[in-house]
Amino acid sequence: xxxxxxxxxxxxxxxxxxxxxxxxxxxxxxxxxxxxxxxxxxxxxxxxxxxxxxxxxxxxxxxxxxxxxxxxxxxxxxxxxxxxxxxxxxxxxxxxxxxxxxxxxxxxxxxxxxxxxxxxxxxxxxxxxxxxxxxxxxxxxxxxxxxxxx
Amino acid sequence: xxxxxxxxxxxxxxxxxxxxxxxxxxxxxxxxxxxxxxxxxxxxxxxxxxxxxxxxxxxxxxxxxxxxxxxxxxxxxxxxxxxxxxxxxxxxxxxxxxxxxxxxxxxxxxxxxxxxxxxxxxxxxxxxxxxxxxxxxxxxxxxxxxxxx
Numbered sequence: 001x002x003x004x005x006x007x008x009x010x011x012x013x014x015x016x017x018x019x020x021x022x023x024x025x026x027x028x029x030x031x032x033x034x035x036x037x038x039x040x041x042x043x044x045x046x047x048x049x050x051x052x053x054x055x056x057x058x059x060x061x062x063x064x065x066x067x068x069x070x071x072x073x074x075x076x077x078x079x080x081x082x083x084x085x086x087x088x089x090x091x092x093x094x095x096x097x098x099x100x101x102x103x104x105x106x107x108x109x110x111x112x113x114x115x116x117x118x119x120x121x122x123x124x125x126x127x128x129x130x131x132x133x134x135x136x137x138x139x140x141x142x143x144x145x146x147x148x149x150x
Numbered sequence: 151x152x153x154x155x156x157x158x159x160x161x162x163x164x165x166x167x168x169x170x171x172x173x174x175x176x177x178x179x180x181x182x183x184x185x186x187x188x189x190x191x192x193x194x195x196x197x198x199x200x201x202x203x204x205x206x207x208x209x210x211x212x213x214x215x216x217x218x219x220x221x222x223x224x225x226x227x228x229x230x231x232x233x234x235x236x237x238x239x240x241x242x243x244x245x246x247x248x249x250x251x252x253x254x255x256x257x258x259x260x261x262x263x264x265x266x267x268x269x270x271x272x273x274x275x276x277x278x279x280x281x282x283x284x285x286x287x288x289x290x291x292x293x294x295x296x297x298x299x
Contacts, residue, residue, distance in 0.1 A: 008222055025258055026281050028224035039279045044226035046261045048279040057227050098224060113222040114229075114258070130222050 008130040017120040025114040030062070032111035033086045033099035034069055041065065062088055062096045063136060071138035077123045079106035083139040087123040091132035098131040104142070205241065209248045212238050217258070230262040239263050250292050250299035257285045264288055 005012075030041035031048070040047040043055040050068040054061040063073065066086055074080075077087055079102065087108070089098035100110040100123055110126060111117045120126065123134040191197060216234040223229055238245060246267060253260050261284055265271050272291035277283035292299065 004218065023221075030224055040224070040226070040281070042224065042226045044230075046259060046279065046284065047226055057225065096225070111224070113220065113224045115221045 008128065009126060010128050011125045012120065012128075013125075016125045017118045019116050019118055020109070021117040023115045027111065028113060029098045029100070029111040030065070032109070032117065033101040034066065035101070057095050059088065059090055059094060059096055059136060062099070063138065066099075066138050070140040072140065074137050074139040077102070077108075077134065077137055080139065082142055084142040085137055085139045087134040088136040088138070089126065089131040089133060090135045094135075098126065100126065100134070205244055206248060209238060209241065209245055213252060226259060226262075229259050235263060239266050243267060246292070246297055247299040250289065250297065253285055254289055254299060257281045261288065 026039070027037050028040040028042065028047070031037065031039060034041060036048075041049065043049045043053075043057060043061060049055060050065050053064045053068065066088070071086060074083075074085065077085065084104075085102040087100045087102075088096060089100070090096050098110065098113075100108045100120070102108055103119065107119050107121055108123055109117065109119050127133040212234040216232050216238070219234070220229045220232055229235070238249070246264075249260050249263060249267075252258065253264075259281075261273065270291070273284045273287045277287055
């Protein structure tokens with residue numbers, strides 16, 4: 001683990017995460033949390049953004065983007081039977097930075113920007129200078145969904 | 151105690167001052183000669199090569215800085231407003247082959263920079279967001295416009 005990684009993710013120590021796929025800029029964390037692995041999601045000309053959702057870097061717009069997939073706000077990151085969850089991270093100015101998706105066993109998966117995909121044991125381990133903190137949680141009934149491919 | 155300082159014209163002021171030259175005399179010829187020599191040197195092959203190498207080095211350093219700083223970021227807004235990314239855009243048309251070479255080697259979010267530098271956007275609406283399709287559209291555009299990378 002390089003010093004830059006340790007500085008940006010001080011809580012993501014060895015054992016708290018596992019790399020699951022190599023770095024790529026074909027998609028990003030928001031797409032990965034949405035179950036998409038072929039196109040980045042962001043309110044930006046060079047990315048996909050769901051139709052009808054405000055085209056702005058705000059928590060409200062990102063919650064609305066996930067709402068288009070059937071997610072509704074919930075209280076926390078705990079594992080709830082029959083539901084899958086996403087966590088939305090924002091910096092201390094309230095600008096969205098990252099999203100993670102809960103796996104059936106209660107662990108989480110994240111795409112770290114243009115870098116690797118990882119699984120991590122909870123949402124807290126990604127808190128820090130790079131992503132700020134998980135500020136909102138959403139859930140939807142869990143279905144047997146696989147990753148959407150083109 | 152106060153000292154009177156004689157005002158001494160700077161070299162630049164002397165060069166620009168019309169009084170420094172006799173518009174019909176040998177001074178003006180010498181000035182033209184100097185300008186021609188400077189121009190020849192500027193366009194000399196070795197100088198051009200050195201400029202290209204310097205540009206490549208500067209681009210490499212800025213690009214590396216940008217990649218390292220934004221590799222864990224998903225925010226396209228942050229990625230494309232990073233100071234090193236903005237500096238690369240400010241290098242202008244000369245940096246296009248270097249961006250295209252990097253894009254062809256390993257796709258990165260260079261699209262905003264390409265749009266700003268060229269003032270065009272060859273990406274079709276149905277390709278938008280698809281990194282591979284956007285990369286192909288830009289490389290095709292470069293080929294059609296005789297830009298080598």
